[in-house]
Amino acid sequence: MPKINFIFTIHFHQPTGQLKWVNEKIYENSYKLLLEIFKKYADMKFTVHVSGPLLHYMLEYHRDWLDELAKLGDYGTIEFLAGSLGEAILPLLPLEDRIKQIREYVKLFERFFGFKPRGLWLPERVWEPSLPYPLAVNGIEYVLVDDSTLYRAGHGNEDVYYAWITEEGGYRVKIFVIDSPLRYVLPWESSENVFNYMLSKATEEGDRVLVWGSDAEKFGEWRDPGWARWWLNDFLSKLRSRRDIVMFHPMDYLREYGVRGLIYLPAGSYDKMLEWSNGFFRNFLLKYRESNNMHKKMLYVRWKLSQAPSLPLDAWREYYLAQCNDAYWHGLFGGIYLSHLRQAIYEKYIIAEKIAEESMGYYDEREPIIRLYDFDHDGSKEILYESKKLNAYLKPNDGGTLFELDIKEKDLEHNLQDTMTRYYEPYIEGTGLNPDWYRRVSMRLHLWSRDTSLYDWINNTPFKDQSDLALNKYSITITPENEIILRTLGGHYVYGLEPSRIYAEKKIVFLDNTVKTIYRVENRGGRSVETLLGIEYHLAPKINRETKGEVMGYMIDNVFHPVNEVYAGENRRVVLKSPKYPDIVLEEEGSSHGETHLWISPLEMLARTEKGIRRVFQGVAIMFVKPVKLEPGEAVESRINLSIAR
C-alpha cells in the first residue's frame, strides 16, 4: 500500500505592537479553538511554534493557554519549534543578533516549558545560506524552508518530499521542505481533496514526508471559527483512521528515515514572498525607505548598546522585540502600512537607546551631540541631532527634511515622524491613488502654482510644484550655538518664462520640547515669482494600542476634528490630540507675510489587509500655505514651532 508521512506545523504569531483588542479577538477566535482541537486529538501529532512576541503576550495575559500547550508537549501530542525572540528575519540582522535572537528565545521557552526545542521556525521562512552557523551554535537541528527555495537551487519536485542536510563552514542543519500545493488545499478544500493530493505523493517505500506549515489564524480568524472547527474535526477524525497517511513529528521522522543527503540552498522564502519582494527579502529595505529607516535605526541603536559597559536585560529585550519582522515589509497583510506596528518598533528602539546612552555616559557634559553620519547607508551623510530629550534626524540630500523625531521622555517614547509614504503597489492600479513622489516627512518646501488645492497636494496632481526645493540637496551649517542651517539654491520654473533663481534656508533650533524652524525663501532671479509657498509637515500621533475606539484628531480654533477629516482655511495653529499622549502643537509663530493658510489632511494608503483593500492611516499631513508675490530680491520668512505641550 502506498504510504505518505505528514507533518502538520502550526505557527502562532502576533507581532510586536499588535493592538491588544486584536490579540484578544484572535485568541478567542483561533488560539482557544486550536487548543481544544489539540486536546481532542491528543493521540495525533502536531508541530507547534509560538513566536517570541506572542509568547511574551501569552505569558502576561493567557498563561493557562500556555500551560495546556506544555501539557500536550509532555503527552507527546505536540513537538515544539523554537524561533527568534522577536520573530525577526534572521538574515537582516548582524551576526551576533542572529545568534542572540535564537538563544534568547530558547532561554525564554526553556524557562516556561522546561526543555529546549530542537527544530526552529524560520520567520517568514526567509532562508539565506549563512544561517547554519547561528542555528547550529544554538543547538538547532532542523528548520523548515519552502519548496520555492529548493526549486531555486535547481532541484526538482521529487526532492520536496524528503529531509536534507546542509552546512556552511562546517556547521550543519537539517532541512524540511514545506510543500506549497498542500498549503493551497489545506484547509481550503474538502478533507477528501486534501487526502487525494497527499496520496498522489505516496510511495510503496513510504519514506516520503509532506510538510504543511502555516499560520494558526487560518483556523478561526481568517474564516469564521465555526467553519474552522468543523473542518478540523472532519479532517483529523478521518485522518486518525487512515493507515496510508501517517502523522509524524519532525524529530521522529528524522529518527525513522534520516536525511536524503547534502543540499545547498540559495536565498529564498515562500512563493508569494518572493513575488512581493521581487525575489529577495532585503529588497523591502530598498522599496520602503521607512523600512530601511527602522532597520538602520536598529543598527544605530545596536552600536550604542554595544558601546555600553553593562546593560540591564531590558535593553536587549526591547531591542530584540523591535526586530520583529511584520513592520518591515508588506505583502498580504498591512505590514509596514500599519502605523501601530511601526510605532511600537520605534518605541522599543528608543527605550533601548536611552538605556544604552545612560549606561555609556553618552552625553558626558556635551549635550547635545550633532553628528554627521550616513545613517541610512546610502552613501550620503545625514545630520543626527541627539539630546537626552529628543533625537532629530535630517536628510540634507532629500530636500533638507526631518525624517525622524524621537521623543525620549520616559513613558512618552515615540517617533513623531513615523509617517509613511504611499508607494506603488500592484493592487492600487485603477483605484485613482497616485503614489507619492517624495517621502512624506517634514520640513519640505514647495512653491505651488497659485491654482493648487489641498486635494492636488495630498493626491499628488502632477506639475503643481513649480520648484526643485522639495527634492534639492541642502547644504549644512552648524553654528556654535548648535543651530542647524540648511540652505539650497533652486529655481522657480513656469512654462514660457525664464527660470527664476530661488534661495531657500531653514534655520533649526532645538529646545527641550520644541523644534523651532525659521524658513526663508528669497527670489534671486530677474522676474517676479507668484506662488503658494508650502511648508510641509507630516506627523504621527501616538496610537493607543491598549484600547479600541479612542478617536485621534486635531484642534483648530478650539474645534475638534477627527484625524480622518480634511481642513483648509486661514489659520496658523493646529494641535494634534491623541489619548494618553500630550498635545502636539504646530504653529507659525511669525512671518514676514501676513496671510497663512493651513491645509490638513489624513495621510491614508489603500493597503491590502487580510480583510481586503482598506484605507489605512499613515499620519496627519499638514501644510502651511502662504500666497506670495516676490519681486527680485524679495524674501518671505516664516517661523514655525513644533512642540510637545507639557
Next chain:
Amino acid sequence: MRIWYISFESIYTRKVGGLAEVPPRLGKAVMDRGHEVYILTPSHGSVSEDYKLLGEFRVNDRKYRVYLYDKPPVPHIVFSGGLLDDPEVYSPDKLLDKALSFAQAIKIFTEENSGKEPDIIHGNDWHSVPALLALNSLLKESAKYYYQIHLLSKTRFRLEDLTYGLGLDPHTLITGIQGRRTLREYYEYSWGLADRLGALISNKLLTVSKDYSKTLIRRLGFDLEEHVDYIPNAITWTLDEVCSRARKLHPDLNIDARMIMGSDREFLRRYLEIEAPRHMGSEEPLIYDREFKKFIEGIDEYPFHNGGKIQPFTREGPLVFMTGRLSRQKGIHVLLKVIGEIIANTPEVRILLLLLPVWGERRMAEELINNSILHHENLRVVFGVSKTLFHLTHLAGDVMMIPSTYEPFGLVALEGMITGNAIVASKTGGLAETVLDIRRYGVKGTGLHIEPGDPWSLVDALTDMVLFMESGYHEPWSSGWWRIVSRIGDRRLYDLLISNPRAPWIIRRSSHRRAMEYTWDKSAEKALRIYMG
C-alpha cells in the same frame, strides 16, 4: 656656458602658474655660478618702455619684435608680435599657433644672431617643444638640449604643424635619443605626443620631483626610463620678504617674522578674516581672462560684491586656505564633494580660496560660487589675483590645503610652509617629498598627507589638522583646549598634543625650516651637474 631657458611664463613678464617662478629663479642661481643666462619668453602683451628693442623681422606677413628686458636679475629676451601679444597666455584655441610662432621667432632670432648661440637650451613644458625642435634643426650637436616637464600635457602635434608651422622639411635631420634621424622619424617615434617628442630630441628629459619622474615614464614610455632626471623646484620667498610685502599693503599692522611665528598671529588672522577684504583695491581681483572677468562681474549675491570682491567673514575662526589655478588638477572638484562635510565637522572653520580662474572651468566656478552663497559663514572664494589678501593669507593662515589629483612639484606647499602653515596635501609628485607627515615624523612633520582624489581622506585630515593647529591658540589643559583636542579623530595627533601641547607652534617652525631646505642654489647645482653630463 651660455644657457637659454625657454618658457611660456616668467614672473617678470606674465605669471599664470608655478612655472613662471622656475626659469628666472633657477636661471639666477645658475648665473650666480658664473654662467651667461637668458630667459626666452613670449610677451603676452607685456611689452613696456623698460624693454629694449633688439630687432624685428617678418615671417609670413607677420611682424615680430625681439626685446631685451634686463631689469630682472636674469635678462629676458621677449618675443612680441601677432599671437605672441595675446594677453591670454593659454587661450586653448590659439595655444598651438602661439607656440609655433614663438618657435619660429626664436629660430629666426638665433639665425640672425650668429655667434651668440647657446651651449645649453633648456625648454620648459610642451609649449617649448617646437622651439627646441627648431633650434635642434638649426644648431645640431653644437648645443645640448634639455626638456623639462613641469606638468604633463596631452597635446599632440600633426606632422604638418611642425613642418609648415616651423618651415622645416620632414627630412630635416634632428639629433636625439636615437642619434641623427629625420624629423619624420622622430615625429613617428613620438606618436605625435608633444611631451614625448620633447624628450626624444633632448639629451635628458627632466622634471621636478622623483615621484613625478615615475609618472612621466608611465605616461611617455618605458624606453625613456634611463633618460629621466629631475631638478627640484625651490622656495622663492623668504619670510621677511613676505612680511615686508604684506606690511606695505597693511602698514598699520607691524607685521614681522616674530609675530608670524608667535601667538600674535591670531591677531593677524582676525584682521584678515574680519577686516582685510574691505581693503581690496578697485582693480582687485585681477582677472586676465576677459570672458571670466565678465562672468564674475555679473555676480552680486552675498558674500560677493562689486565685481568679484568678497565680504569679510562675520566671525573669526581657524583659517584654511588654498591657492592655485581653478582646475580639476588642483583638486577643486574633490574639495567640492566634501566642502559641506568639512564645514559641518568644524563649524568654526573659515576657508579662503584664492584661485586663478580658467575659463574652461566655469561650471566648477559656478559650484564654488553657489557653495560660497550657501556656506557664507565659512567660505570665501576670490577668483583672480588679490594682492591685498594673497600674502596676508599666508601669514595669517593655520592650514593650507593642496588636494591636487597630481602635482609635479607643488611650489605652493613651500610657500605655505615658509610662512608657518601646516599643510594638508595629496601624496603625489613633489608634495610626497616636500610635506612631511606629522603622523610619521611627529613634531618634525609639516602637515598631513591624503590620498589624491579621495574626498573622505581630505575631510578627515583637514578636520584633524584644523583642530590640532587651533589648539595652539588655547591655554593647554584649559576646558577650551580640551574641547578642541577631544574632537581630534586621529589617535597619533591626539597623543602628540597630549604629550606636547606646544606641538602646533613647533609644527609651524618645522614647516618653515623644511621649506628653507629647498633652495635654488641646490637646484642650480643639480642642474649644472646634469648639463655637464
